[in-house]
Amino acid sequence: MxxxxxxxxxxxxxxxEKPTGIPSREEAEAAVRILIRWAGDDPAREGLHDTPKRVAKAFKELYSGYDxxxxxxxxxxxxxxxxxxxxxxxxxxxxxxxxxxxxxxxxxxxxxxxxxxxxxxxxxxxxxxxxxxxxxxxxxxxxxxxxxxxxxxxxxxxxxxxxxxxxxxxxxxxxxxxxxxxxxxxxxxxxxxxxxxxxxxxxxxxxxxxx
Known part of the structure; x- marks a missing residue:
């Protein structure tokens, strides 16, 4: 060897390496809303309303290597x-x-x-x-x-x-x-x-x- x-x-x-204590999808979406606000935009506006959901879904694909x-x-x-x-x-x-x-x-x-x-x-x-x-x-x-x-x-x-x-x-x-x-x-x-x-x-x- x-x-x-x-x-x-x-x-x-x-x-x-399997992460422990994985948050819920709802918690992930809430975190995205915070980041949108941190960037200076309004997560409640029409164009961003469904963005947290889309980002959480995209993360499952982009980081599927952990599975x-x-x-x-x-x-x-x-x-x-x-x-x-x-x-x-x-x-x-x-x-x-x-x-x-x-x-x-x-x-x-x-x-x-x-x-x-x-x-x-x-x-x-x-x-x-x-x-x-x-x-x-x-x-x-x-x-x-x-x-x-x-x-x-x-x-x-x-x-x-x-x-x-x-x-x-x-x-x-x-x-x-x-x-x-x-x-x-x-x-x-x-x-x-x-x-x-x-x-x-x-x-x-x-x-x-x-x-």
Whole structure:
């Protein structure tokens, strides 16, 4: 088992962290009304009357990752793959997440790869894994590590590589207001970490065909 899995912090556990003491929908809607007033508007006016209800409903979708168990997403492994043991890469997986510091969006694409040992997992499962962590309050750095850690634990591969490219609205629409700036994070384990040539191969495959 890799060092990534051995030295897990609670935040990087593949298991979903379940919030305790979840408020009622009515309490959530009341909180939205307070925020509307804090912003300087009237939650009772016609255009905002149903906004608290819509926001509470949207939160259930935007943060649905808390209801996902990453280990269950990756629990089906196909062992009959005719001895395939080379790299498996799914690139350009789109995602939308929210910064845990300002609760504004960051979005982009994730590229995930691994060298299978005991079989392969369905390709759509890797996209679901990205969403399971993206649909939470996040930092890009933590999300990158969480995806790699979950793959390490579930698949026991020879190596995992994860790259995320994202634009952060907390940097684009507020603060320094630098729209278009991209943040890139990577996480490597196994052969991807010990062999620089494997990192080069991964990065080459990710960039292949791009202008």
């Amino acid at each position: 890799s060092d990534v899995v051995k030295s897990l912090s609670p935040r990087l556990s593949p298991a979903a 996902e168990e990453p280990g269950e997403i990756l629990d089906k492994i196909f062992r009959e793959v005719e001895g395939y043991d080379d790299i498996v890469l799914v690139r350009d997986i789109p995602f939308y997440s929210h910064c845990e510091h300002h609760m504004v969006p960051f979005y982009g694409v994730a590229h995930v790869a691994y060298y299978p040992t005991k079989g392969v997992v369905g390709l759509s499962k890797l996209a679901r894994l990205v969403d399971a962590y993206a649909r939470r309050l996040q930092t890009q750095e933590t999300m990158t590590a969480q995806i790699a850690t979950a793959m390490e634990k579930a698949l026991e591969p020879r190596g995992v590589a994860v790259m995320i490219e994202a634009e952060h609205m907390c940097m684009s629409m507020r603060g320094v207001q630098k729209a278009g700036a991209l943040t890139l994070t990577t996480q490597f384990s196994g052969v991807f970490k010990t062999d620089p040539a494997e990192q080069v191969r991964f990065l080459t495959l990710v960039r292949n065909g791009r202008g």
